[in-house]
Amino acid sequence: MDQTPTNLSAVRRPINQARGLPNAHYIDDAVIAEESAAVLAGQWAGLAVASDVPEVGDAVPISFLGMPLLLVRSRSGVVRVFQNVCRHRGMILVAEPRKIEGAIRCPYHSWCYSTDGKLVSTPHVGGPGQNTHADIDRSLLGLIEVRSHVWRDVVWINLSGDAPKFEAAFADLIKRWSDFDKPLYHGGAESRFQFDINCNWKLAVENYCESYHLPWIHPGLNSYSRLEDHYNIENPGKFSGQGTEVYRQLQSDSGDVFPDFPDVGEKWNDAAEYIAAYPNVLLGAQRDHAFAIILEPAGKDRTIEHVHIYYAASDIDENMRIKNADQWKGVFAEDVFVVEGMQRGRLGSGFDGGKFSPAMDGPTHNFHDWVAQKIEAFRANDKPPAHAAE
Amino acid sequence: MDDLDRRLLSAHHAGDHWALVTLYAKAANTAVEIEAICFYLTHAYVFALEQSHPDAPALHARLKAYGREE
Numbered sequence: 152m153d154q155t156p157t158n159l160s161a162v163r164r165p166i167n168q169a170r171g172l173p174n175a176h177y178i179d180d181a182v183i184a185e186e187s188a189a190v191l192a193g194q195w196a197g198l199a200v201a202s203d204v205p206e207v208g209d210a211v212p213i214s215f216l217g218m219p220l221l222l223v224r225s226r227s228g229v230v231r232v233f234q235n236v237c238r239h240r241g242m243i244l245v246a247e248p249r250k251i252e253g254a255i256r257c258p259y260h261s262w263c264y265s266t267d268g269k270l271v272s273t274p275h276v277g278g279p280g281q282n283t284h285a286d287i288d289r290s291l292l293g294l295i296e297v298r299s300h301v302w303r304d305v306v307w308i309n310l311s312g313d314a315p316k317f318e319a320a321f322a323d324l325i326k327r328w329s330d331f332d333k334p335l336y337h338g339g340a341e342s343r344f345q346f347d348i349n350c351n352w353k354l355a356v357e358n359y360c361e362s363y364h365l366p367w368i369h370p371g372l373n374s375y376s377r378l379e380d381h382y383n384i385e386n387p388g389k390f391s392g393q394g395t396e397v398y399r400q401l402q403s404d405s406g407d408v409f410p411d412f413p414d415v416g417e418k419w420n421d422a423a424e425y426i427a428a429y430p431n432v433l434l435g436a437q438r439d440h441a442f443a444i445i446l447e448p449a450g451k452d453r454t455i456e457h458v459h460i461y462y463a464a465s466d467i468d469e470n471m472r473i474k475n476a477d478q479w480k481g482v483f484a485e486d487v488f489v490v491e492g493m494q495r496g497r498l499g500s501g502f503d504g505g506k507f508s509p510a511m512d513g514p515t516h517n518f519h520d521w522v523a524q525k526i527e528a529f530r531a532n533d534k535p536p537a538h539a540a541e
Numbered sequence: 542m543d544d545l546d547r548r549l550l551s552a553h554h555a556g557d558h559w560a561l562v563t564l565y566a567k568a569a570n571t572a573v574e575i576e577a578i579c580f581y582l583t584h585a586y587v588f589a590l591e592q593s594h595p596d597a598p599a600l601h602a603r604l605k606a607y608g609r610e611e
Binding site: 252253254256261263271272274275279280281282283289 | 594
């Protein structure tokens with residue numbers, strides 16, 4: 152088995168000579184801990200969607216890489232992410248999703264925080280009935296905020312706090328999809344579903360971003376979206392995916408279609424793109440609907456895929472929304488045995504990361520190269536793992 | 542245990558924090574010692590703050606007047 156640090160030189164070679172990431176990046180706790188610090192905590196990772204907290208005061212506790220976080224829509228309407236921990240004794244503040252009517256009150260000693268993280272009350276901190284103390288400076292004891300940014304409704308976080316600004320890190324993708332820079336309306340309950348899958352999160356990225364597998368795993372697509380109708384999307388060091396030139400709109404029984412995103416442009420009449428926004432967000436953009444899949448790394452060999460579908464308007468026909476969600480659910484379900492099979496395959500000690508097809512596997516190699524590059528940069532900076540004991 | 546104590550305990554058990562604001566304020570109003578008054582006012586204020594209860598500003602003002610709150 153590979154040891155920490157893994158040798159990533161083969162991953163970084165040109166695709167015709169490269170190997171995929173070593174097995175240890177899928178099965179070894181120590182290797183994955185280092186990798187997680189470099190590519191999940193150290194970059195802009197998808198955590199949730201803003202639609203998870205649609206109203207002021209909505210709060211959702213979320214664990215990410217084992218860290219307890221709190222997603223909140225503050226009084227001012229801004230979506231913020233905090234460590235879900237009281238500054239007093241480290242108690243978890245919010246245990247279940249709920250509405251914060253006023254302040255976030257710690258259930259232990261009742262220290263209270265505003266929804267923008269300020270410490271606003273410290274009951275009995277100076278003795279019974281005395282709520283101030285010379286050594287308790289509330290301005291220094293607000294909730295620990297995690298750097299966050301909302302784009303395409305996805306709440307991205309940078310746990311390490313030192314990644315380049317989101318707009319800079321994702322500039323190429325934002326520009327590529329500027330035609331789709333329109334308001335997105337979450338399709339509601341039936342447009343939100345999950346898959347709990349027994350694989351490392353990277354395998355879901357790898358499977359999503361290439362079209363090579365489509366005719367074998369999704370034969371239903373062959374009738375209208377053949378392999379030759381797809382193209383690879385490769386932006387070295389940034390993102391990768393696939394596009395189609397024969398996007399076909401879903402139709403209701405009476406021939407209705409979803410409304411287009413306004414002024415999206417003729418280019419997208421028959422085209423659509425599916426891009427993995429590294430590290431863990433899978434995005435789809437089409438003329439009439441979009442989706443975001445957030446890959447929750449729930450364990451070295453467990454990933455929870457959170458799927459959200461969006462439309463160009465808020466009043467989309469419910470039956471069509473359900474039909475569309477069912478269609479995507481069916482497509483995504485077809486991928487499950489593949490990613491789970493690749494996870495089990497990583498226990499084969501002779502597997503060397505795999506030989507890429509230079510013609511078809513560019514998007515996957517692009518992703519592996521990105522992972523390797525981030526890990527090498529992390530090692531060069533000699534940074535300790537994000538969760539190292541102090 | 543007097544009636545107010547019983548109602549406070551009952552509200553705690555029921556998780557009725559809205560009622561706790563009123564009940565703790567009532568306890569403060571019936572207390573004699575400043576320490577007891579401020580203890581009860583603190584509880585009333587915290588539960589009011591938690592729920593954006595309309596009495597929160599007035600409770601805060603009373604605590605501040607006693608030098609017990611910022």
